[in-house]
Amino acid sequence: MMRTLYTDNQIFIPIISDYGFKITFGNEGHTLFLRKALQAFIKSDIPIKEIQFDKNTFEGITQDGRSGIFDLACTDEAGNHFIVEMQYGEAPDFVQRMKFYALHKFNAMVKKGKFDYGLLTKIYCIAILANNILPYPQFHTLANLRNEQGELFDEQLTFITIELDKFTIQASDCQTDLEKLIYTMKTYSSYSIP
Template sequence: MEQGPFIPLTSDYGFKATFGNETNDLFLRTALQALIKSPVPIREVQLDKNAFEALTLDSRSGIFDLACTDAEGNHFIVEMQLAHSPHFVQRMKFYALHKFNTVVERGRFDYANLPRIYCIAILEKGILPTANYHTLANLRDEQGALIDGQMALILVELAKFDKPVVAITTDLDKLIYTMKTLHNAPADPIQWPKFWNEEWLQRAIDELNTRKMTPEERFQFARYTAINAEAVNAERTHLRGIIQRSLQKGLTLEEIAEIHELNLDYVRELHTAPDTQ
């Protein structure tokens, strides 16, 4: 596999090495503050050991669910989604409401003074009908007045972000730009944007620099790559079987893609791919 100097931040390994870095959480804390657009620095976070890893349905890349709590007791759920998922908001509601129920039960069903819950999704594809690349949604009335800010859904749609370096000033834009471009960045730091010298981003970039990886980190990266490749092949075989059976029942490729919430181009690719069994 051809590999540039930097591992994509949006990959399984890249996301865990940066957002899920347990030895140094500066990047995570700064990124969370930027994503929720808070002027108050997040001083401390505790990662939730119940976070899990999985592959996206079309297996082009992975998702790594991360959950953590800050020093004020606020809860954060972060998920990366690179596959096309038009109904992803429903999944976000499932995660947020599950966390809400857990918080309420721990408080013996006391609804007063509940901590905030931020459910954050970073999507490679666009799914909302708006042009915004960052959306924060709360419970509001028909005039847009806030009813409840205890729970917030935050979506970042990477495909909609097209700001040039000269127009980037906020930490949010610096984060999104880094997520979109780092894996294609030149090895020479002289050609990097100046904000990549900021400590929080520099630490993340160092974690993704293949030239600075320890033997153990190289092993873990190879392990992730091998596991994902095996899972990808298994999932592709499973989906090809579904497509073949659906075609035999008279469904079109367009109908199959819609029913199973898959990208149509990916369904066509699977349908025409040679059998490797």
Template sequence: MEIANDNGRFISILSDYGFKVTFGNEVDTTFLKKALQALINSSVPIREVSFIKNELTAITIDSRSGIYDVACIDENDNHFIVEMQLSEYPEFIQRMKFYALHRFNTLVKKGEYRFENLSKIYCIGILARVIFTQISDYHNVSFLRNAKNETIDDQMVFVTVELDKFSKEKNQVQTDLDKLVYTMKNLHTVTETSQFPEFWSEEWLKKAIAEVDLRNMTAEQKLAYEMVLSANALAVKNENKKIKEARLEEKKNAVIKALKAGKLSNEEIADYNDTTIEFVFAVQQDLVNVK
């Protein structure tokens, strides 16, 4: 899914900057409250929300590209963790469990290791790609159930949205969840207000859209946006470098193993490991020099 802002009007909500100024907007939480209510499939409005220190970012290593974590609590002491994931990540649900369990342990410690009356935890993952290939629904709410689908415990709830599965046109959008996902997936492709669907005039969406409208941004906000783009570009470059180095090291180790086995010619080793004969000779020379 492309999130580039090539039309010169709207920044994608899926971008680092876009996610921060909408979901992570600490000045005006109108959009966040309505979005959370839609994501957890609740009929009860969230009236107040306060942000809490996201302790998770300090203990995990992740690419900065397209990721901005939000942690907050509502007026009923329900805890919310929201995470955006743009790239392929089949094991994302494992990371969600890690985040939720970390929050669970924090609550238990604060309660002096008591387990009664624990606050509810909603761990929400918004994914650009598909991770549940066996499930057709783009939105899933999960908690602990038995084999008969009877609820065992719903203190910890996992919510996932897979944007690639959402294909509704604007005239098919009905629920607040549909409105949210349609907006996240399509806003950055729109160039003029004449293309706006009617539901974008709703207050919660209108406020979010205004935050990512380049025409509304001050010089300071545009500078902040440019700095985020620059930081992301550097992060992606460094990450690609690490991946390239890791793959090279993996290939080198495979060649070393083949050379030590002595069963294949250098040409065969190069062919089997999808590398050049010069690379094999270089690795072979390194082995000789070490000896």
């Protein structure tokens, strides 16, 4: 079911709108919000000190290959790549789209000739979805490649899904930076000036 994003009495642009997302997360002049948000999304205690914005468009690898545009692409000071996508509408196959984006970035990191695969940095593919797509009850899902016993096999590619509809925590109960961020993203446009 598609929801209405804007109402006549709103005074702030929703962060989860296309424009709100790009202006909030993609502010190249002031990256503190983005750095803190990425740190919260990946649940890392290590601060991200610098962000370099990357080209957010890419060409297909083959003549018939699909091109694409990331909502946001950036790299931190350690060389870790972040792809962030905001999806307001229905997205039943979004996991496949996340894999497409992450694997395209992975392919672009591997160079011709003698190449040391041990030098590959991490890729975090982050999807912020207004609707639910996963069968899990939690609003934040972090996924890596695991074996049949559920043990970590590789963490070079990390897929993070935030499903806003599943987030029901009230402001007074928000404890972590992630909870505070998601609460703000969901409620910011409903604030009013007294």
